[in-house]
Structure formats: C-alpha cells, structure tokens
Amino acid sequence: MTTIEAHAATSHQPLGPGFDVPGKETTYRETFNRTLRDELNRDPDVFIMGEDISGGFDEQGNPLDAWGGPFAATKGLVQDFGMERIRDTPISEAGFLGAAVGAALTGTRPVVDLMYFDFVAVAFDQLLSNAAKSRYMFGGQTKVPITMFARSGGGTGHAAQHSSNFYSIIAHIPGLKVVVPSDAYTVRGLLAAAIRDDDPVMVCNHKKLINTRGFVPDESYTVDIGKGRLLREGSDVTIVGMSWTSLVCKNAAEQLAQEGIDAEVVDLLSVSPLDEEVFLDSVAKTNRIVIVDEDTPRASMASEVAAVVSDKAFDYLDAPVKRITGPHTPMPYNRDLEAAFIPDEAAVVNAAKALLAV
C-alpha cells in the first residue's frame, strides 16, 4: 500500500493539502482530465464515449477537438488516444449508454460522459434496468464495469434543466454506486477507483467545483468508494456535506470557530454505498448533527442520513437532527433566486447555533 492509499484507507483522518508526499496545487478540471489519461494509459480496455468529448470533425472525418468535452473534461485526449478510445457520440443518451452497458457486459470498461446530470433521465431505463440489475438478475454471471460522469448543481445560471442534484434517485437503486467528490484530491482518487470498479459507478461533478484548486499528489492513487472523511475535527456539532456543500460546511465551521464553536465536518464522498460509520462515530462524539445537501428535500440524501442517525444513534442525540437542503422547487434562473435555493454558510452557521442554543 502506498502512502496515498494508506491515507485513503484511513479516511477518518483529514486528507488534503499538507500531507507529506510530492504533489502540486492544481484545478479539479485538470485533475479530472489527467486521471482519465492515467486510466487510459493503464488499461487498454478503458475507452470514453459521450457527446462532443472531442467535438467537431474536418472534411476527412478527423477530430478537431474543438470542444474537448463539456467543461473541457476530455480536452487533448483524442490526439493521444484516437477516435476509437475517445468516441464522440450522437445526441442519443439512451442509445449510447445502452451500448456502453453492452460493451461492459462483453469485456470492455467504458467511461461515459452524460454531460449535464439532468440528462441521466434521458438514459434512465438503461441505467435502472440494465446497468444496475444485470449482475444480480443473471445470478452473478457478469459484472458491469461502467463509469458514468456528469455535471451537477446550481450556481452557474444553467437553470431548471441543467442544474439538478438528484444523486439520491440513483443512490436509491441497488447495484449502482454514486460518488460525490468535493475537491481535486478526491475526484482523482474516486474517478480512478470508479474506473477500476466492476460495478457501475456514477461520478457527480458539481459545476462550482470544476475550477476550484487544491493539492494533488503526483503519484496515482485511489480513494475507496463507500468511505467518507473528516474535513475538520471538532467536538460541539457534526456538520455533514457532500459534493459542493462539503466546501460550504468547511467554510461554515471556520466561521463557527471564530465564535468559539468547535464543529466537526464530515464529507460523505460517496452517497452509495453510504459510509454510516463516519457520521455515526461523529455524532456519538458531538451529540448534534446538521446535514447540508443542495438537492431538494423529499427523499433526499439529507433525509437518508437523518434516518440512519435516528435509527442508530438516537440515544446520543441532544438535539433534533437538522437538515438544510434546497427548497422543493426546480432550480430558478434568476441569480438572486438561485442563490436563495442553494444552502449557504449563513444557513449552516445559524442551524448549528440553534442546535447548541447559542
């Protein structure tokens, strides 16, 4: 086990800038691209498909790489790996996700860019009925090593049909795994783990995280799927985040510290499988919990974490479980309305203080 793998395995320990390995500060976007490149180099069965992942062709049919994928996730890959491995698709989410499942069932490891998270719904039957269920309903004869990624979340003016966060819907489905990286370090480890996993894995990239910067080790590593981590240790209240809201929680905890409140921040990293221990251990210590999720509230991951805490840590609670989510509405377009939708630091700080009656 490398140093990095050891860090990932002991995920209750804080991870990130400062640990003693060679690396550099870089963006989430660059790290994502580099991880795809590493995995393409590592395993010849890995290939990528999606709309405009190179983007554009000249009159001879040669790829132009005019887009390099939505948000430039795959920029530059087609030059090095060619059109068979960087396979641009027509706009046919159900068709190409289904084809990817068929390819995965027959001996390859496709990575599928679904562009915006909302477009999962266009391909949903292939995800629910074929990707998720084949291994079980065929009695374990097959595996389905497919990785899907898409951009989730609000805050960028993409409005109602390009801003969804419904990873809870996918987490609901047995057979699928769902990861929610929160920075450059975790997206590298989780994406690599997803591509090497034999089950279908959805990687949710929040649009507001894509240009964030963070420390990334030089050597390749994986972060365990199904393991959360602590972003900050504390004793007064547990604050749980996922994807973008992990950053919100971390910032809120720093504000609370200035007011003398010592918050512990849990970053879920995976929503399925869900690491129950990481937040149950925390709430056993702090006796209070705030869960922060940008998804709409009903049947959300926030609801799920609250249910697990009520079920398994009720006796440790000194205050009601508090959920902070978006409202039960589509994502609005107007900047002020959109900002009001997304949980922010002030909401987290106020909720934590209310639980502590200060």
Add this chain to the structure above:
Amino acid sequence: MDIPHGKLTWLYTTMYRIRIFEETMLEQTFKGKSMGVTHSSEGQEAGPTGVCAHLTDNDWISSTHRGHGHCIAKGLDAKRMMAEIFGKATGQCKGKGGSMHIADFSKGMLGANAIVGAGVPLAVGAALTAKYKGSDSVGVAFFGDGANGQGVLHESMNLASVWKLPVVFACENNHYAEATPVSYAVAVGDIVDRAQSYSMPGFAVDGMDVFQVYEAAGEAIARARRGEGPSLLELKTYRYRGHFHADEPHKYRTQAEEASWRARDAIRSFEKKVTEQDLMSREELARIRNDIDQEMLDAVEFAENSPMPDLDELYSDVYVSYSNPVHGLR
C-alpha cells in the same frame, strides 16, 4: 438446397427443441411450477433458429421477454432453463432471474430482457466490443414489432450505422404487441422499410420459413463479419399462444387468423420439404423428436428435484448498500 446435412439436422433439432420446451414450460406453468409469468414463443421457432445457425459462442445476442427460443437457439441447456423458471438454485441465474432474465454469458447470450426494446443497445455494445478488440464477433439484437415504438431502438440503429458496427437487428414481427395489432401501432406497413432511414440493407423474410431466415440472416451476418456494418431483418411470424401464459388471445385475434398461420407452421413445413426432397428421412426426424421429448421430461425432473436457493442468495451478486449495525451504537 446447399445446406449441409449436419446443419439441416441442427435446424430441425433446434426448432423442435424450442417448440417442446415452450409446450412443456406452459404445461408446467399451469401446474403452478413456474414462480412467475411466462411468455411462450411457440410458432416463432424459425426466426431464432435460422439466425443463430450462423453464430458461435463468441457471438452475442440480446433478447426479449419472449426469450426462450433465443436461449435455446444460442445453445443454452434446457435443464438449467427449466430450473430457472422453477426458481431453483440450479437455474441458469440461480433462480434469481426467472423466465424473463435467462442469460448465459458463456454462450454469448446477454439475457432475456423484460423492458421492450431495452436489450437492443446491448447487442450494439457487444458489436462495439468486437470492433474495439478487433475480433470477428457479431451482435444480434432480437426484438419484436412492439419495440418499434421505442426510441432506444431507433437510437441503436442510428448508432450502429454511423459507427458501422457488426450488428444485425432481427425484428420478429409477430403482429401483436401484447393485444395491440401492428397495423395500429406501427406507422409503416413493412418494418423492413425503416432500414433505409438508417442507411442499412433490409431483408424482408417469411419468418415461418427457416430456409428463408437462414439465407437472409447468413447474408446479414456475413456482411457484419466483413466489417460492412449493420442490417435489419424483418421476420414476419406469429405467436400461437397469448402474450403471457394466462392471456386469452382470442379476445383480440380471430381463430381463422391463427389457423392460417398454423397452416404454415415452420416445423411441419420443414418436415414436408426435407422428406419430399429426400434430404432427411421420416425415421431420422422421428428419432430427433423422441430424443427431445425425453430431454424435456428430464429437464422437468431436473428442475423439480433441484434445491431452492439458499436465503443468503438474496444478498449475493450485489453490494449491500448499508453497513451492518455499528458496534456500540444500538
């Protein structure tokens, strides 16, 4: 006719095996031995047989809810199929799939699929694997007339055509999607005409004539193996039974219509042709039938005597999405 004798024997054996499997399966279903719904493909035997005659275990097929015929034509074992329908541990999927999810990956059978049209892109994906890995394997997607209303079929045909994949789209037009006639639900008179919309050749075939199916499928599959891309086969056929075991088809189809299709029965027609042309003898055909009649009795006995799956199988073949109770917390 230039079909080798061994292949003729295979065609007859396979069609008859499908027929008797379906009859036996239905009989056992009515006895309460199946744990769920079953869909008989009786009457449609020539389609899967004539197509799969050109395939090996290295080729892949996707299937439908009416998949027993595809399974048998692809070489699956009747014993393990019957045991799967009986829900037994010895079933093809350990009793966890049932009639609508029988699969055998060692035989290139990607599974019966209970969502209409949903299996089609899987065969396209298998063809993508073949192209990606540079093998000469092909994918065949079996689907019915009902799938013609599904978007994913059209997406799959377009993808296969633009990527020039080695795949054959085999539409078994049995003229009814559940109770709805094809004339009501499909906007074209001949489904095969849709091939030109996707720039691929279309073959319109009498799906009750295994020789016609064999010839057209041979051309389509050879074309795919040569790297010339996909084709569409329309096999016009008829299911003798209802949509599922308890369906009464005479509520929506006439007896006369059914009789006209039965008069063109694929197995009877085959027997007539090969005996008239002295390609196979009546004794030879009878011997094959006797062997298969016995094989189905054995399959039922095997399924009947097989154990139920362990209850632990509920949790196997999938990661369990929650941890065990955390020590000290309850």
